[in-house]
Amino acid sequence: MIFTVAIDGPAAAGKGTISRRLADQFGFAYLDTGLLYRAVGAKVADGVEPAKAAETLRAADLTRDDLRSHIAGQAASKVAVIPEVRRALVQFQRDFARQSGGAVLDGRDIGTVICPDADLKFFITARPEVRAHRRYLELGGDEAQILNEIIERDSRDMSRADAPLRAADDAVVIDTSDLGIEAAVAEAAVHVTARLGG
């Protein structure tokens, strides 16, 4: 069975948690596509040219332990505006999406560009202040600065010319600002079950 769930949304809206939980519940494979851009950003910080970093990306690059930081997120957002970088990562994501047994991919352009024919699309969002507070609880740091970085990153991700962050017209929008994670996962799971045919 090929069944693709595309999950997009801004940083710290809850897409990673919802994606992982859906993948567990329904036995689908899961790809955090942000990690691809974070790994490219990290290689660029090490001196590799951006397109080259994307073209030569290997599974081992995704296991670096410095990819979850705020700095890695900003570096990812910066290399993600480069069309050659995005192009080099398309086929890997599409192949992952079409593997047998079902797949969940989360990112910024999954429902709009990578998998426009996905069986189900979600757009997970939340107010910037709520997202900044979640990142602060997760990673520590200065909450006001995190909020500024989130706003800056959203703005760069939404305004880039190539594959900007936006909800696909046919995406189910879930705002997690005032919704616990259990409720958000349950809401998403109802749609998956319905789409799978009961």
Ligand code: DC
């Ligand atoms: O989801 P994340 O915070 O790990 O993503 C880091 C950055 O990577 C994000 O700010 C923009 C970029 N990205 C992208 O452009 N397209 C994707 N599908 C996933 C991430």
